[in-house]
Amino acid sequence: MFIQLIRRFDGSSKEELVDYTGYSRSKVNRVIQSLLDKRIIVETGKSKNTGGRRAVIFSLNGQLGLVAGVYVGATSIDLVLTDLSGRWLARSSEVAFVKDGPYKTLDRISEIIGQMVSSNGYTNEDVIGMGIGVPGPVDFSLGSLISPTIMPGWDKFPVVPYIHQAFPKAYVVVDNDVNMMAVGELIKGVGKGVKNLIFAKIGTGIGAGIICEGKIYRGTYGCAGDIAHICVDKNGPICVCGNTGCLEALAGGPAIANQGVKAIQEGRQTVLSEYYKRNNGSLTSIDIGNAAREGDAVAIEIIRNSGRIIGEVIAGLVNFFNPGMIIIGGGVSKLGNLFLSSIRQSILKRSLPLATRDLSILFSDLGDDAGVIGAVSMAMDMMFAAYADAPLV
Ligand SMILES: [Zn+2]
Numbered sequence: 001m002f003i004q005l006i007r008r009f010d011g012s013s014k015e016e017l018v019d020y021t022g023y024s025r026s027k028v029n030r031v032i033q034s035l036l037d038k039r040i041i042v043e044t045g046k047s048k049n050t051g052g053r054r055a056v057i058f059s060l061n062g063q064l065g066l067v068a069g070v071y072v073g074a075t076s077i078d079l080v081l082t083d084l085s086g087r088w089l090a091r092s093s094e095v096a097f098v099k100d101g102p103y104k105t106l107d108r109i110s111e112i113i114g115q116m117v118s119s120n121g122y123t124n125e126d127v128i129g130m131g132i133g134v135p136g137p138v139d140f141s142l143g144s145l146i147s148p149t150i151m152p153g154w155d156k157f158p159v160v161p162y163i164h165q166a167f168p169k170a171y172v173v174v175d176n177d178v179n180m181m182a183v184g185e186l187i188k189g190v191g192k193g194v195k196n197l198i199f200a201k202i203g204t205g206i207g208a209g210i211i212c213e214g215k216i217y218r219g220t221y222g223c224a225g226d227i228a229h230i231c232v233d234k235n236g237p238i239c240v241c242g243n244t245g246c247l248e249a250l251a252g253g254p255a256i257a258n259q260g261v262k263a264i265q266e267g268r269q270t271v272l273s274e275y276y277k278r279n280n281g282s283l284t285s286i287d288i289g290n291a292a293r294e295g296d297a298v299a300i301e302i303i304r305n306s307g308r309i310i311g312e313v314i315a316g317l318v319n320f321f322n323p324g325m326i327i328i329g330g331g332v333s334k335l336g337n338l339f340l341s342s343i344r345q346s347i348l349k350r351s352l353p354l355a356t357r358d359l360s361i362l363f364s365d366l367g368d369d370a371g372v373i374g375a376v377s378m379a380m381d382m383m384f385a386a387y388a389d390a391p392l393v
Pocket of ligand 1: 228229239240241242243246248249
C-alpha cells in the first residue's frame with residue numbers, strides 16, 4: 001500500500017502518507033522504517049518550506065535494481081527492461097515459437113535480458129523483478145502452466161527455478177498473457193482509472209482478463225476469464241480442446257481465415273481468391289480484414305459474423321459482471337472498425353440496459369506494449385508486497 005502510494009506520487013512525506021491512508025502515525029513510522037532498512041525506499045530530500053519544519057520526502061530506491069517485463073506469444077517474444085521508476089531502458093520484439101518448448105524459449109529470454117542488462121552497465125544480479133506472461137492457463141500459486149493446448153513440453157514446467165539459474169535475485173511472477181495485458185491497460189492504457197473492466201484478447205486464441213475493484217481477478221487457481229471454450233454452437237466445428245462449437249473454434253483468428261477458404265471452395269465470388277493464390281493456397285485473418293476494407297461482401301459477412309458471436313459471449317460477461325469498460329485487443333482486433341462495431345452491436349443487443357448504460361467498448365491503444373507493461377507492473381507489485389510483508393495485489 002505504501003509502496004503503491006510512493007510509486008504513484010513519486011515522493012511522499014510521512015504526513016502525506018498518514019493523511020492519505022488513514023493509518024496511525026506509529027504504523028506509518030513502522031512501515032517506513034522497515035522499507036528503509038530493506039533499502040526499498042530512500043530519503044530524497046525535504047518538502048518545500050511552508051513555515052514549520054520541512055518534512056522528509058521518501059521515494060523508491062532507483063538504484064535497487066532492474067525489472068524485466070516479458071510477453072510470450074504463440075509466435076513472438078516481447079521484452080522490456082525498466083528501472084524501479086518504470087523508466088524503459090531497453091525494448092525488444094522478435095519472432096519465436098512457444099511450441100519449441102520451455103528450454104529454448106526461456107534460454108532465449110534469459111539471453112536477451114542478459115544483453116539488455118550488460119549494455120546498460122548492469123549485471124544479471126541487478127535484475128530484482130521479472131514478470132512473464134505466457135499464452136496458456138497458469139496455476140498462479142505454482143507459477144507453472146497447466147495443460148496448455150498450444151505449448152507442448154510446458155505442462156507443470158518449473159519456470160521460476162529455471163529463470164533463477166540466470167537471475168538469482170529476481171522475484172519472478174508468471175501469469176497468463178491476457179491477465180498481464182489487462183493490467184497493462186489498467187496502468188497505462190485506455191482502462192486507466194477504470195475500476196471494473198474486461199480485456200478480451202482475440203488472436204489465434206481467445207481469452208479475457210478481469211479487473212475487479214482495481215485489481216486483477218484470477219479466481220481460485222488462476223484461470224478466471226478463460227472464455228475460449230464457452231460453447232456457442234454445439235453443432236459447430238471441433239475445437240483444439242476436443243469439444244465442439246467453442247468460441248475460439250468459431251471466431252478466433254484461424255476460424256476467421258478458414259471461413260474465407262471455405263467460401264472460395266464453395267465457388268463464391270470474392271477477392272479472397274486472389275489473396276489465396278498470392279499466399280500459395282492459404283489465408284490469414286488479416287487478409288479477410290484487407291478484403292473487407294476493399295468492400296468484399298464475403299469478407300464483410302465473415303467479420304460481421306465473428307464480431308456477432310464474440311459480442312454474444314461478452315454480453316453474457318457484461319450481464320454477469322457489470323464492468324465499466326470492455327477493451328478488445330490481440331491480433332484479430334486489427335480487422336478494424338467493422339469488427340468492433342459488430343461486437344458492440346451484439347453486446348448492446350444482448351445485455352441489460354442498466355449494464356450497458358455507461359459501458360465503453362473500445363480497442364486497446366497499447367497494442368503489443370500492453371503485455372510487457374502489465375508484466376513489469378505485476379512483478380513490481382508482487383515483489384514489493386513480498387519485500388514489505390504487506391499484501392498489495
Ligand atoms: Zn474448445
